[in-house]
Amino acid sequence: MSCKKMRSIPERRAERWNDWRWQMRHRIRTLAQLCRRFPALADTTGMEATAQRYPMAITPYYASLIRTPDASDPVFQMAAPGLDELADPLWLAPDPLEEDADMPVPGLIHRYEDRALIMATTTCAMYCRHCTRKRVAGRRESVLSVAALKRIAAWLREHPEIRDVIVSGGDPLTLPTAMLQRILDAVRRVPSVDILRVGTRVPVVLPMRVTDELCAMLRQYHPLYINTHFNHPAEITPDSAAACERLADAGVALGNQTVLLRGVNDDAPLLADLFRRLLRQRVRPYYLFQCDPVRGIEHFRTPIARGIEIMECLRGRLSSLAIPNYVVDTPHGGGKIPLTPHAIVSTSSTHTVLRNFEGMIVAYPEPVRRDGGKSLFE
C-alpha cells in the first residue's frame, strides 16, 4: 500500500506555526493525515493496525524534521508507527520495570529511597515509538486529578525521606501552565522536598511551548532541574536551541536522557556529535538508556555490549561534560544500574591494575593504611 494517489499539500508554515496550542491541535493523528503530509510515503503496511494499538501523534514542527518518510530517516522512525511494533516476543512485557506495582498512591511511583516520580499526565506532544511507558502514554489522554494530587501531597508529607520529586508523565509540559503550576506548587509546599525535576520531550518535539510565560512560572520553583530527551543530531535545530536557551536563562539546570536505539543512534560518532551539540545549547548529557524490554519496541533494542562499546569509544575522546552515564533500568523494578567498560584489570593488597581508554595498562598504588570495613553512610 502507498500514499501516492493522495493529493499533495505542500508544506506551508501556518501563521500560527509558533503557537504551541496550534501545534497540538494540528498533530498528525491518523494514517490519512500522515499520507496527506507525506505523499511520498511508499510503504504503509501495518501502520493502521499499529496506530490502533499504540497511538500516533506528530506535531507539525516535528514532522518538518523528517527528510524522507521511510525507515532510513531517524526522525520518521521515532515518530511513525511501524509493523515491527506488533511483534510480540514472549520475553517482553507491557510493564517490565513493574512501575504499576510501585505505586503507594495512584499517580506516584516510589522506587528509590529519597526520590519519587509523579505521572502528571498521559498526554505527550509526540508519541515516541520507543516509549518505555507505551502501556500508558496516549492510550487515553488524561491528567492528574485535583483529588489525586492532594493524596500525593499528603503521601509526600508522611514521607520526609523523599527529597527529590520528578514530575513526569506522559509529558508534563503539555499541561496548561496553570495546571503544571498547581502540581509544582503542591510539591514545593512539602517542606522535606529539596529538589523538583521535570522530565519532558517538549524542547525536542514542541519547542514553541517554552514560552516566556512558562519560564516565568518555572523560575518560582527553584531549585528546578529539567531533563529532556534528545536522541539524534537531526533533532537539534535553531528552535530547540532557543527553547533550551530560554529555560537555561530562567535558571533551570538542563540535562538530557538519550535512549540507545538500533538503527537510529547506535553509533559512537553520531552520539559524540549529539552530546557536543547538546552542551552547546546548555544541556548536559545525563543518561544514555539501554532500551527497556517493553512490548512493542523489540526492533529498537541493541545488545548491552553495543552500548559498552560506544561508551568505550567516547571516554577519553570527548569532554567528560559531554559523556552521560550509560544505564539499564532493570526488569522487576530492580532500578537503574550504571554500565561501564571494564576498567579494573586486577586488584591486590598493594595495587589496583587499570586499563585506560586507549587500552594502556596502569597500576595504581593503594594506600598503606586502610580503614577496614567502616560503612560510608555511618
Ligand SMILES: *Cc1c(COP(=O)(O)O)cnc(C)c1O
Ligand atoms: C529514573 C527514576 C528516578 C530518578 O532516578 P535518578 O537516577 O535519580 O535520575 C526516580 N524514580 C523512578 C521511578 C525512576 O524510574
Ligand code: SF4
Ligand atoms: S515523550 Fe516520553 S512519555 Fe511521551 S511518548 Fe515519548 S518517551 Fe514516552
